[in-house]
Structure formats: C-alpha cells, structure tokens
Amino acid sequence: MKRILNKETNKYLDKKVKTAGWVDSIRSHGKITFIDLRDVSGILQLVCKADIAKEIRPEWVIEVEGKISKRPNKMINPKLKTGEIELFIDELKVLSEAETIPFSIEGDGYDISEEKRMTHRYIDLRRQRLKRNITDRQKAISFIRSFLEEDGFVEIETPMLTKSTPEGARDFVVPSRLQAGKFYALPQSPQQYKQLLQIAGFEKYFQIARCLRDEDPRGDRQPEHTQLDLEMSFIDQEDVIELIEKLFISLVKKLYPEKKIQETPFPRITYSQAMKKYKTDRPDLRNPPAGGKKDPNLLAFCWVIDFPFFKKTDGDGWTFTHNPFSAPKPEFMDDLLKKKNVKSILTSQYDIVLNGSEVGGGSIRNHQSEALEVVFEIIGYKKQEVKENFGHMLEAFKYGVPPHGGIASGLDRLLAILLGEETIREVIAFPKTGDSRDLMMNAPSEISKTQLKELKIKLWEK
Numbered sequence: 001m002k003r004i005l006n007k008e009t010n011k012y013l014d015k016k017v018k019t020a021g022w023v024d025s026i027r028s029h030g031k032i033t034f035i036d037l038r039d040v041s042g043i044l045q046l047v048c049k050a051d052i053a054k055e056i057r058p059e060w061v062i063e064v065e066g067k068i069s070k071r072p073n074k075m076i077n078p079k080l081k082t083g084e085i086e087l088f089i090d091e092l093k094v095l096s097e098a099e100t101i102p103f104s105i106e107g108d109g110y111d112i113s114e115e116k117r118m119t120h121r122y123i124d125l126r127r128q129r130l131k132r133n134i135t136d137r138q139k140a141i142s143f144i145r146s147f148l149e150e151d152g153f154v155e156i157e158t159p160m161l162t163k164s165t166p167e168g169a170r171d172f173v174v175p176s177r178l179q180a181g182k183f184y185a186l187p188q189s190p191q192q193y194k195q196l197l198q199i200a201g202f203e204k205y206f207q208i209a210r211c212l213r214d215e216d217p218r219g220d221r222q223p224e225h226t227q228l229d230l231e232m233s234f235i236d237q238e239d240v241i242e243l244i245e246k247l248f249i250s251l252v253k254k255l256y257p258e259k260k261i262q263e264t265p266f267p268r269i270t271y272s273q274a275m276k277k278y279k280t281d282r283p284d285l286r287n288p289p290a291g292g293k294k295d296p297n298l299l300a301f302c303w304v305i306d307f308p309f310f311k312k313t314d315g316d317g318w319t320f321t322h323n324p325f326s327a328p329k330p331e332f333m334d335d336l337l338k339k340k341n342v343k344s345i346l347t348s349q350y351d352i353v354l355n356g357s358e359v360g361g362g363s364i365r366n367h368q369s370e371a372l373e374v375v376f377e378i379i380g381y382k383k384q385e386v387k388e389n390f391g392h393m394l395e396a397f398k399y400g401v402p403p404h405g406g407i408a409s410g411l412d413r414l415l416a417i418l419l420g421e422e423t424i425r426e427v428i429a430f431p432k433t434g435d436s437r438d439l440m441m442n443a444p445s446e447i448s449k450t451q452l453k454e455l456k457i458k459l460w461e462k
C-alpha cells in the first residue's frame, strides 16, 4: 500500500490507508491508546489497543495501516483538518526511535532560549509556527517569481565567487587554491553583474539573490541575507517605483488578505523632510486608530528619496551614503563632474520603508564612465586603484550602455513584518547568531593543516 498524507485521509472514510509521521503525543485511556500522528500536512488521530502502543514515545517515527472511521460526535475536534475522523491501527511499524527532544515544540517557542533552538534547529523547525513561516516564505517567493516572469523579467544567477564590491560592508573572502595568494570575495550583492547584464541587453533582470556581508553584530542582521534583486534598462525612477508598488500591493492582497495597506500610492518623503520630522530616514508612518494600539495588520509603506550622495568619513575624506554606482539626480551631474558642492549633491537613490524598517533600496545608475570615475575619485581612490578595482566596469561602459536602474528588497525583513515576527531569524530556516555562528553545524570552524597548506595559508599566532 502507498503511504498517503494525513490531510488526504478524509477522502478514505471506511477504507484502509497507510500513513506515516512523528508521534506528536500519546494519551492512554485504559485499554485504548490515542496517538496524534504528525506529518507535513498536519495531525491525524490514531487509535489502538493499549498493548500495541505501549513502547511508543513522542517523536518516534512510525508507519501505520488501518481503517479510517468517523469519530463519535462528542470527540470531533474542529481545530484539526482531520478532526472528524480517526485511524484504527491494524499494523504499526517503528521506522525510527527518538530520544527525548531537548525542548518542547508545542506552542510558539518564543520563551525557549534561541541558542537552544538554533543548536537543534531541525527540531525547532518541527514547530507549527516555523513550518508556517518557512512555507509562507516559499509562497511569497513563488508569487514574486511569477509576477516578474509575467512582466518579462528573466531570472539570472550571478556568481558567488567574485571580486570585492564596495557596498559599504566588509567582504567575506575565499582563498583560491589554484591561484594561491589570491582571494575571491563573496558577493555583497549582485550589483555589478546586474548592471553588466543590462549592457548585455537583457533589459529586465531579477534574482532571488543571496548577499553576504561581514558585518559587526548590530541590530537584527545576518551575515547572509536574501534579497529580491532587480534591474531594468530604459527606465526612470517612476518605473521602478510603480513596479515595486504593484508587486507589493498584489503580494499583500493575494497572500496576506487580512493586512491593510494604509496608503496607496505609497507616500514619498525626502531624506531631509524625514530627518526633520521623524529624526530617522526610516519613519514609521502607521496612524494608530484613535486611542488604540498599533494595529498589527496595518502596513504603512513609504519611499524615502533625495538622499545626499556623499558623507564625510571619520578622516577628512568623503564616502558614499548608499551606492557608488548610483547616478546623481540630473540637476547635480554638473557639480559632480566638477567635484563642486560635494556635500549638497543628491543621489537618485530611493529607499522603501515599511512600518519603520527599510525593506528595499535602489537607484538609477550612473551609466557614463567619466562620471563614475569622478565618484571614485571623490571617495578617495587614486586613478590606478580605480582601474584595478573597477576597470572591468569602466571597460564595459565603453561598449554601449543603456540607461538603467533597479532596486533590491530584503526578503527576510519584508517577510518577518508580513508574518508578524520580531526578528528575521524566525523566517530563515537556518539562521546564525548575532555574532555569525551556526550553532548547529558549529561554523565557522578550524580547517585542517592539509587544507591550509594547499591554500598556502599560514595562520598568525594567537
């Protein structure tokens, strides 16, 4: 007999079926024992004579065969998909025994230490709340994919082993064995590749991209995150804004119909207005109902625009505020080229904020190589360094560049907000700790002497 899912057993009233899963709980009622069997689709109540189940313990994996019957009326459980039926066990096979699990998976688990939960994440993921989060995450990503594909976007993978990009964070580096002494960088974002794909003529690119940034523990961050990364040619800021608003509004309508978007089109606010009025460039614009608390189903999106392009570094120089590949707003191009009034140059950067958290950002790019070179000079690169680090971009810019721009939206944060979670760790299957450790795999870890030798790497004495 072929195993079926618990949720399918409803269709087999008075018939014999085979199901399998984990023992969620056992209740013994004298001569009869009840087992709640859990599989990916939910719970099914099993019934058997006490002696058949006397060895069975919670979290054992079992397979059972038996007849599906209607439950007596007073035993119906309206909370379960299979609440009106039960399976009377004819045969029970133990597929795997289990030790007592290190923490309970009943309930939401917020009260259990995260260290514990992360160390045995595969057990934590048995929890219904996390199953739902991870499944909903996939639904959202699938929705985004279809939406963009229908709009003519092509999903293109870009390399994980690449060259350092200046995105404002530290790179994770990977030593090369074949080119000993040289290093790849893991991508902080596919920024340069997606621009090169525009030069290649793809016009509408997207990717559900992993981005890696070696950041110090700060707030609710992860060393790797997933973003919806996209780029388009022959467009302006309005096109990107319109696309993202349409995408987010339809995503919420389809998958989170209980949520209400406070205002559409999403309001826009300049960086300087935001700082003046809210003292932050991520304002939370939710208007709570009079006298009430913040409505958990209220979504207040807004765009923040007109950021300064540059800011002073700790030393005497300048650095970029967002993205060195952004174009200045057109009226500041002249100042940029002349390196005049650097402080007042505004960038074409636009950020999208949801309930006080940044959930995306992008810009119209600087597609003229002279102007891009000037940006790098302002932030202190010598001509030779520009060539070494960005020569490939300047070279590509010689061969016909369409005007282009794009955006990236941090999906972990977006989903955490939509799913009502406080931290992005709750929507990531295998998150890391604040100091970037994977407690389950015990990573990072030392590597063997042989590996080091092959890489021609000598470690500094501690």
Ligand code: ASP
Binding pocket: 167, 188, 189, 190, 191, 230, 323, 361, 362, 363, 406, 407, 408
């Ligand atoms: N590369 C930027 C980021 O990862 C997004 C963009 O400008 O498209 O934040």
